[in-house]
Amino acid sequence: MTSDDYLVAFDSDGCVFDNMEFKHKACFVPSFIDFFGLQDLPLQAREIWEFVNLYSTTRGINRFRGLKLSLDLARARFAGEGVGAERTSTIPPSPDLDSWIAGARHLSNASLEEEIGRSGSEELKNVLAWSLDVNRRLLEGSPQPFPLAARAVARAREGARVRVVSQAPGNALRRDWGAHGLLDLTEGIFSQEDGTKEDHLRCLLQQTPLPGDRVLLAGDAPGDLAAATATGVLFFPVIPGAEEGSWEEFLHEGLPRFFRGAFAGGYARELHRRFEEALPATPPWEG
Incomplete structure (x- = not known):
């Protein structure tokens, strides 16, 4: 392949x-x-x-x-x-x-x-x-990528096509990804102007027809997991507060499993369980 x-x-x-x-x-x-x-x-x-x-x-x-x-x-x-x-x-x-x-x-x-x-x-x-x-x-900020995330994008590009899907404005995304040399590793950006994450993924699947187990979304929000589930693709969670550990796992286990067809099933379910435990649904003042 x-x-x-x-x-x-x-x-x-x-x-x-x-x-x-x-x-x-x-x-x-x-x-x-x-x-x-x-x-x-x-x-x-x-x-x-x-x-x-x-x-x-x-x-x-x-x-x-x-x-x-x-x-x-x-x-x-x-x-x-x-x-x-x-x-x-x-x-x-x-x-x-x-x-x-x-x-x-x-x-x-x-x-x-x-x-x-x-x-x-x-x-x-x-x-x-x-x-x-x-x-x-x-515009006053100058965001930096997580160090291992930048490596992960480059590693993914070695074996896959790469796209950005985000609810941020497109001009901000192009600025941030371009400033750190990451934009050239991608085939393009889907942004706030292009609809929801689910819209983005459906459009990608129309442009690049692939089975769901050959498409992987990395995200940090439950909405990302919901979009991946709705479109039948795989999801790797970057857990808020544990981002560097998540990216280390992506590099050394998640991405290799994806490429050899061993991501779906028990491994994916365990990732989802850990992710869902990390973010509450009830405000602390209601507890």
């Missing part, structure tokens, strides 16, 4: 690149507080955003879905903690955001701009301003 007989897809943020903590704590959280009226409860707002987007089963979710979940959780938390009706009422309702998320094919700035042009929604204008502010803050 040749490299054309295998495909390895890599998620980017928090998986290949060590930037999830920076981008959420230094970029998303301050904008979330500033644009959605949470200045007098910054610690609670930070904990909510970080739980939804970093430390739970929704880690890695699309930014707009993450915003909706965070606003919903903030309303429920503040009401439950007796903050008071006068306080919870200042958290903006989000019917236009909810409706757009429910009906949009792609959740991206471009799609949001189209909806604003159609509806003129002031609520969605604020959401777009928030998203653009996040992108501005992200």
